[in-house]
Amino acid sequence: MILVTGGTGLIGSHLLFHLIANGNKVRSNFRTQESLDKVHKVFGYYADDPSHLIEQIDWVQADITDVGGLDSLFDGVEYVYHCAALISFDPKDFKILERTNVEGTANVVNLSLKHGVKKLCYVSTIAAIGPSIKEKEVTEENEWSEAKASVYGITKYEAELEVWRGSQEGLSIVIVNPGVVIGPGFWKSGSGSFFTYASKEKMYFIPGGTGFVTITDVIDAMTKLMDSNVHTERFILVNQNMTYEKMFRKIAPQLGVAPPTKEVSKFMLECFWRWDWVRSNVFGKRRKLSKSVAKGLYRQKKYSNEKIKSELGFTFEDMDKALAFCCDKFIEQE
Known part of the structure; x- marks a missing residue:
């Protein structure tokens, strides 16, 4: 049995589709019926009968911050993909971010140890990677600094520490640090807001840039790492380093609108x-x-993907094709 926490989010829902489509026995937690509707929408991008696939998932209504209700979620589980997280950059949300991202991860790690889970993959973020030194590409070895980090980045870094703690107690782990994940289905949040913003033919774009990665690359890397002998390592997942201006220039024409120019x-x-x-x-x-x-928007942040390519011989997909797919799905829903 494979457990996916946060299966109703962007990464989790796409991971569930991949696992079910490949014949795996899968369990996932959910919080509301509305969140399951989002999974149905994502499955519908790739399958003619999404309901049939969704029904094969063992759904359990559970919250990773509720220790009492989590134990049964791990019964018979051998592998865990921990995707559940809260994303917010509002300093006022620090306590709830800490509870969900740090304490929730500690719960997942502790129960993985208790139930003898064979391997855990934790989905972190490039926001938990140390800053660039002298404008060089950021690697997994960059030293962490809380000074310029967002509250989200701080709690994800602290969550990583819980995962490392689990590894010291005997849990086999891998950590992935994706950049901005490009994928369809969640158009009002995260990377989905790029498509929504571009579709409105807005005039302005923000300066700077960051690392982008497709949802397919993230799922491919996670599953290959879990199937490999690699453990006790973290991997940056970035397909391309790109300015926000360039990203909008790629998206807008495929939506039939002019890109922002100022x-x-x-x-x-x-x-x-x-x-x-x-x-x-x-x-x-x-x-x-x-x-x-x-402050982070003032400059182009660049991230190295050499480690994942070297470790797995990993090949990233064509970003333009992935963007075209997302644009097609966005237009279909308009």
């Missing part, structure tokens, strides 16, 4: 995060742009 200036970003702080603290609004995130 860069948001540093002055505008500085003003916006300050105003965002005011509206959050005075009017109680959710933060859209924290100081740490704004």
Whole structure:
């Protein structure tokens, strides 16, 4: 039995499809019926009868922060993909981020040890990787620094420490650190918002850039690592380092719209995060742009994918084809 936590998210839902399509016995947790509807939508991108596949998954209503309700989730489980996480860059969400990402991961690690799980794959993020040194490509060995990290990055790094702790106690583990994951299905959050924003033919794009990776590459790397003898290692998963401007220039034409042409200036970003702080603290609004995130948008961040290529002989897919697929699915739903 394979357990996938967070099976109703972007990575989790695509991973479930891959595992079920390849004949694996799979269990996953969920929280609401609405989240299962999202999985059905994702499966529908790849299968004519998504309901038939979804029914083959052993669904258990459980929350990774609820220790009491988690034990039965691990019965008979041999392998675990821990994808569940909360994503937020609002400093006010630090406590709930810590509870979900750190304490939740500690629960998964502890139960994996208790039930004798053979191997665990933890889905982290490049936000938990140390910053660039002298503009060089970031590698898995870059030293962590909390000073410039987002609250999300901090909690994901602390979650990694729980996974490393599990490895010291005898659990076989691998960690993957994906960049911005490009995949269909969640158009109002994460990378999906790139397609939604581009479709509205907006004028401005944010400066800087980061590492991007397709959902297919992430799933392929995770499953190959779990099937291999590799353990006690972490791997950056980045297909291409790209500016946000370039990403929009790739997406917009395939949506039949013009790409944004004006860069948001540093002055505008500085003003916006300050105003965002005011509206959050005075009017109680959710933060859209924290100081740490704004500062990170000033430059192009570059990440090395040499380790995964060297370890597995891994080949990344064509990013343009993946973007075209996403654009087609986005248009179909409009």
